[in-house]
Amino acid sequence: MRLELRELTKTFGPGAAAAAVNRLTLAVGAGSIGCLLGPSGSGKTTVLRCIAGFERPDSGEILAGGERLSGPDCWVPPERRRIGMVFQDYALFPHLDALANVAFGLREADAGSRRRRALEMLALVGLEEQAQKLPHELSGGQQQRVALARALAPHPRLVLLDEPFSNLDAEVRMELAQQVRAALKAEGATALLVTHDQREAFAICDEIGVMRDGRLEQWDTPWTLYHSPATRFVADFVGEGTFIEGTVIGPGRVQTELGVIEGQLTVERPAGAQVDLLLRPDDVIHDDASALRAEVVERMFRGAEFRYKLRLPSGATALSFVPSHHDHAIGERIGIRLDTQHLVGFPRE
Ligand code: ADP
Ligand code: MG
Numbered sequence: 001m002r003l004e005l006r007e008l009t010k011t012f013g014p015g016a017a018a019a020a021v022n023r024l025t026l027a028v029g030a031g032s033i034g035c036l037l038g039p040s041g042s043g044k045t046t047v048l049r050c051i052a053g054f055e056r057p058d059s060g061e062i063l064a065g066g067e068r069l070s071g072p073d074c075w076v077p078p079e080r081r082r083i084g085m086v087f088q089d090y091a092l093f094p095h096l097d098a099l100a101n102v103a104f105g106l107r108e109a110d111a112g113s114r115r116r117r118a119l120e121m122l123a124l125v126g127l128e129e130q131a132q133k134l135p136h137e138l139s140g141g142q143q144q145r146v147a148l149a150r151a152l153a154p155h156p157r158l159v160l161l162d163e164p165f166s167n168l169d170a171e172v173r174m175e176l177a178q179q180v181r182a183a184l185k186a187e188g189a190t191a192l193l194v195t196h197d198q199r200e201a202f203a204i205c206d207e208i209g210v211m212r213d214g215r216l217e218q219w220d221t222p223w224t225l226y227h228s229p230a231t232r233f234v235a236d237f238v239g240e241g242t243f244i245e246g247t248v249i250g251p252g253r254v255q256t257e258l259g260v261i262e263g264q265l266t267v268e269r270p271a272g273a274q275v276d277l278l279l280r281p282d283d284v285i286h287d288d289a290s291a292l293r294a295e296v297v298e299r300m301f302r303g304a305e306f307r308y309k310l311r312l313p314s315g316a317t318a319l320s321f322v323p324s325h326h327d328h329a330i331g332e333r334i335g336i337r338l339d340t341q342h343l344v345g346f347p348r349e
Contacts, residue, residue: 038211053078084151
């Protein structure tokens with residue numbers, strides 16, 4: 001069911017210097033998984049709490065499937081919003097087994113249908129074998145899957161997830177992220193996930209909004225956020241990269257110390273404009289045959305590849321992912337060439 005926020009604003013207390021959520025407008029399509037990505041304190045949890053009905057917004061509207069949940073003259077209490085929630089601390093009932101935890105909120109009249117639905121949801125998250133286990137007999141990742149099954153079981157019109165993986169090991173996280181996405185899609189759920197971890201956001205979500213100080217900087221697909229960040233903040237926060245200085249010399253042409261770089265500029269600038277050009281590690285290709293040389297100043301072995309930090313002649317740095325059979329020492333000067341399709345340039349700061 002489509003979720004819409006219109007100019008949502010929430011300020012805590014009269015003494016607050018700035019609004020925790022500031023005129024936030026966004027829409028998550030029915031069956032789609034949206035994400036709010038941003039640093040700690042940017043207002044993500046406050047948005048979710050407003051949608052769930054745990055906070056009352058100062059102004060703005062919240063709509064689900066066209067129905068107003070919150071607005072200037074309207075307020076649906078949390079228990080009538082039909083929203084499923086998953087938090088970072090699982091919040092399972094410790095004395096109930098997995099099955100009873102999932103069945104807890106179900107309203108089906110007879111025990112048989114409640115049990116069937118709960119088992120169906122446990123199967124969806126791959127835990128049908130663990131139905132009789134108590135929460136403390138399950139791993140953190142398994143507990144979080146029970147929490148998701150419980151949130152999905154009553155057919156909520158919307159599922160909200162607040163940093164659901166932040167208590168889990170890095171290895172468990174990415175795999176669980178895939179399972180969570182698959183379960184949400186299998187149920188056709190509309191969901192909004194909150195995280196400060198870009199890898200999680202990319203793994204799960206169809207669309208991502210980057211938040212900063214209560215405002216939305218950009219709402220786009222992961223691919224567009226990465227390749228065409230609308231602001232310098234988004235460029236820095238999403239993915240890795242560095243900036244090099246350039247001068248626009250014509251449409252889609254920028255003169256830099258690495259030569260003339262060609263590609264589509266996300267925002268056209270007039271000739272002569274000074275820009276800082278974003279270079280992603282995958283734009284910088286190591287090529288022994290290239291006359292362009294850069295010095296290795298840092299190397300990080302990541303298994304299949306190295307991530308080299310390179311110093312360019314001007315002293316600017318660039319990052320490059322290089323297959324790990326190209327094993328170069330710090331101080332070595334290696335050949336590079338650029339492969340950029342999308343030029344992202346911001347006015348020189
Ligand atoms: P995030 O989830 O992105 O870390 P939050 O939504 O929790 O951010 O917080 C946004 C801002 O609102 C922060 O400055 C935080 O200190 C403030 N805030 C959140 N909840 C409350 C509250 N109950 N009372 C006062 N200030 C709050
Ligand atoms: Mg939070």
